[in-house]
Amino acid sequence: MKRFSTIFLAVLMLAANLPSAFAMDENAGLSLSCASSILMEKETGTVLYDQDSHAKLEPASVTKIMTLLLVMEAVDSGRLSMDDVVTVSAYAAGMGGSQVYLKEGEQMTVSEMIKCVTVVSGNDCAVALAEHLAGSETAFVAKMNQRAKELGMQDTNFVNCTGLPARGHVTSAYDIALMSRELTLNHPSIRQYTTIWMDSIRGGTFGLTNTNRLVRFYPGTTGLKTGSTDSALYCMSATAERDGMELIAVIMKAPTTAQRFDDAKTLLDYGFANYALVNVYPDAPLSPVDVLLGVVPQVQPQLQRDCRLLVNKADANQVSTRLSMAQNLEAPVEQGQTLGQLDVYVGDELRDSIPIISAQQVDRLTVPDIFARMLHQLLMSK
Incomplete structure (x- = not known):
């Protein structure tokens, strides 16, 4: 029995040193318009395609994946309830860019605010959630950066929770894939929000249409988040599932919104055509x-x-x-x-x-x- 245990431990040590991802096809020949990209399989974290994925670039509203991750961790740990009511501060109401035009003192449930962040990238809702959880956006951003370190996101520095342009606010396609994987793998209920195509808030008086067109036009899409600014250009983390395998395609700095979606579809098509998860x-x-x-x-x-x-x-x-x-x-x-x-x-x-x-x-x-x-x-x- 001792001899068997010794042999078994030796084999385990060998297995532990095996690469977590097999060699990628370096000659995939994909034609992409973006400056940086990555394709990752969610369950194993295996990288299937890499195009300068550690380049430090502005992520725009793709930043909100980390915001959503911290919110979902609070919900799933019981520190926050989807039915909790958030009261909007003047600071949150004053956010520019994508928003649902919250008013100071307006109240909305956590669930409704998550919907606004995932579907229309509401900056005002993202800040309101951050303040509700941490007391201030500054304190929340500190938690974002701490969580990024825990996830091994070495290319990342967050300055805000929205992705609005700010000096030093950068991440990489690889790091975005890491936080996307953490969110989708360990908090699958986020999918009920990220797969919404059209919805409304305020009793149906304010309509929402998802900024992620893949939700409507790419079969199997499960999310996740788009982003764009004049300097970041067009970015996204796109997730889709087919035949029990979910892929994460991250696009950074595509020239146009159409090219961003085309690049994401190209990566996802490549992954689904060439790889599979097999039950053993x-x-x-x-x-x-x-x-x-x-x-x-x-x-x-x-x-x-x-x-x-x-x-x-x-x-x-x-x-x-x-x-x-x-x-x-x-x-x-x-x-x-x-x-x-x-x-x-x-x-x-x-x-x-x-x-x-x-x-x-x-x-x-x-x-x-x-x-x-x-x-x-x-x-x-x-």
Whole structure:
């Protein structure tokens, strides 16, 4: 058993050093108009296409992905409720750019304000939410930058929560993909807002139409956020899902709004055409493992986690598994104890190793238990 554990740990260390993303197709030959872009698969975080993705550029209103992330984290942690009422300050009401023309003292629920931020990029609502959560936009921006560091966003410095032009307010396509992934992966309820095409507020008197045209015109679109200023030009983080795989396409500094959407569609089309997420299972159901000196003779093994493998579609039929299990397993066995592993290969390349664990605890027989069992077997043999 000790020898098996040593081998297993060695294989785990090898697997931990495997690249989290396989090599990208450097010759994809995509024709894009933007200055910087990236395509990322959401579940694994694998980068599928990269065009100068660490260039530090102005993000315009794509900034609000971080604003929405902090708001959704507060909602999902219980610190904030969708039904909470936000009272608008004079400062929030005075925001320029995209807005829903909030008035000082006007009240609106958190849910309605999130809708305004996601659908029409309301700067006034973004600031009102920031003030409600942190007391001031300045304090909220400090939280934005702290969260950016936690996510590994090394190219980013936020100066405001809206993306309005400000000296030193920069990020990168890669960092935008990171915060987009965090928002969509861990706060999926944001999709009920980011997929709205048309809606209204104030009892139907003020109409909203999504700035993200892909919501209406690109099948599978799930969001996420557009942005544009004279200096940032046209930016967006576009998310879409097909066949159980969601992609994040980030476009920075496209020359026109039409080219921004065309670039995003080009990236998404490329991803969906060439990659797939494959569910991986053992070739056969896992058989019970014999346990020496256990109060029960066998223990049922199970996979520690599911395996979903991102593969190039051309390699989908090359996925295979190899199973290794402990021999001469002796009680006691703890629930969750490692019993083996399932290695997943694409061709000859090891792509994942999944621990196989005990589904239950098995206690060791005591000396009286052993004598009682022997006596029972003796009586049954007569």
